[in-house]
Each structure stands twice: as structure tokens, then as C-alpha cells.
Amino acid sequence: MHIFPENISTYGQEIDNLFWLVLVFVVIALVISLFVLIYPLVNNHYTKVKKATYFTGENKKHFRWISIALVLLGMSDFVILLAEHNTWEEIENIPAKVDVRIGITGRQWNWIFTYPGPDGKLNTGDDLVVDEQNSELHVPVNKNIILELRSRDVLHSFFVVNTRLKQDVIPGRMNTRWFNLTKEGKYDISCAEICGVLHAKMRNFLVVESQDKYEQYLKTLYEKNTANP
Numbered sequence: 001m002h003i004f005p006e007n008i009s010t011y012g013q014e015i016d017n018l019f020w021l022v023l024v025f026v027v028i029a030l031v032i033s034l035f036v037l038i039y040p041l042v043n044n045h046y047t048k049v050k051k052a053t054y055f056t057g058e059n060k061k062h063f064r065w066i067s068i069a070l071v072l073l074g075m076s077d078f079v080i081l082l083a084e085h086n087t088w089e090e091i092e093n094i095p096a097k098v099d100v101r102i103g104i105t106g107r108q109w110n111w112i113f114t115y116p117g118p119d120g121k122l123n124t125g126d127d128l129v130v131d132e133q134n135s136e137l138h139v140p141v142n143k144n145i146i147l148e149l150r151s152r153d154v155l156h157s158f159f160v161v162n163t164r165l166k167q168d169v170i171p172g173r174m175n176t177r178w179f180n181l182t183k184e185g186k187y188d189i190s191c192a193e194i195c196g197v198l199h200a201k202m203r204n205f206l207v208v209e210s211q212d213k214y215e216q217y218l219k220t221l222y223e224k225n226t227a228n229p
């Protein structure tokens with residue numbers, strides 16, 4: 001069923017499958033809870049309702065019911081842990097083959113994008129930095145993109161719904177994440193952590209394009225930067 005925004009990352013489908021799995025357990029728990037809540041109300045005409053009593057849970061019969069609920073909850077958590085393990089590992093482990101490394105820094109209120117300069121290395125003097133509201137983050141399609149995520153001030157959260165990647169950025173700490181995107185196009189980047197009054201202004205765009213176009217973009221950026229240093 002396609003009720004989610006389009007997925008364009010290699011691991012996105014696995015995240016969506018986990019969502020459905022969690023939803024199944026949550027819906028079952030919801031139905032049981034509603035039944036336990038509503039059934040006595042419908043079943044007992046309210047003139048017949050006995051005075052409400054307080055259960056301490058020490059009585060054997062009550063204890064049994066509480067235990068059943070706890071065990072079911074624990075089992076569903078365990079199934080989710082088993083199911084998510086591989087996906088989590090895939091997302092946590094940065095691929096050995098790094099095609100592009102890009103720095104992303106959150107600030108009040110924008111996402112700053114840092115690309116390697118002509119030396120091809122990030123975090124050196126010739127880095128190309130874009131810090132403009134509504135700007136675009138350009139990445140090549142079908143490549144392993146490694147993201148170095150930082151914050152300059154408060155907590156922000158880098159979120160591109162189409163890639164299924166959401167990562168908090170934390171002052172004083174760098175988080176490394178990655179994605180490999182399979183479809184060219186323009187997608188929304190947002191901040192998913194309330195970070196101040198202009199939080200909603202942290203809207204940028206992700207442009208997924210061919211390797212050629214990506215290199216052309218970096219070249220234009222370099223020329224622009226050297227024209228007005």
C-alpha cells in the first residue's frame with residue numbers, strides 16, 4: 001500500500017516495513033484496550049453498575065491478567081527488536097565505499113551545506129559552503145553519500161522524508177549517517193526538532209542528479225566562491 005511519501009533511498013523500504021509491523025502490534029493493543037474499556041460500560045446498564053473498586057493487583061486473579069498483558073507487550077517488543085536488527089545495523093554502519101562526503105550543519109535558522117573543494121576532501125580550507133535559506137543540497141544519484149551532521153547552536157533534526165532519514169544534530173557532537181538515493185528529483189529537507197521561533201524557516205531542498213550534473217554544480221559553486229570570496 002502506498003500511503004507514505006515516495007521512497008528514494010535503498011534502505012527506505014525496510015523502514016516502511018518496520019512501520020507496518022509496529023502498526024499491527026499497536027492496532028491489536030488498541031483494540032484490546034478499547035474492548036476492556038468499553039465492554040463493561042455497554043454490558044452493565046448503568047443503574048446496575050457496582051461501585052468502582054480499586055485493584056492493587058495483588059489478588060491472584062488480577063495478577064494473572066496483568067501478567068498476561070505484560071508478557072504480550074514484552075513479546076511484541078522482542079519481535080520488533082528482532083525484525084529491526086538488520087535494518088538498524090545497515091543504517092548504523094557506514095559503507096566502506098564512500099563516493100561523496102558532505103557536511104550538514106544546522107543553525108538558527110537554516111541548514112548549511114559543505115562540499116569538498118577541488119582537493120576532494122571535506123573539512124579542509126577549500127571547502128565550498130552554502131548558507132542560504134531555501135538553498136539546495138546537491139547529491140549524485142546511486143552513490144553512497146556520507147553525511148557529517150553537526151549543530152552550531154541548539155538541537156535540530158535533519159529530515160528528508162523521501163529518504164527515510166531523520167537524524168538529530170547535537171551541539172558539540174558530530175553524527176555520521178549515509179544514504180544511497182535511487183531516483184533523480186527535488187525533495188524537501190526540513191528540521192524535525194522545534195529549534196526556536198523561526199524553526200519553520202529551516203526548509204531547504206535535496207536535489208538528486210546525475211554525477212555529471214553534480215560535478216557541474218560543484219564547479220559553478222567553486223567559480224562563484226572564487227569570484228566573490
Ligand SMILES: [Cu+2]
Nearest residue numbers: 156191195202
Ligand atoms: Cu532546526
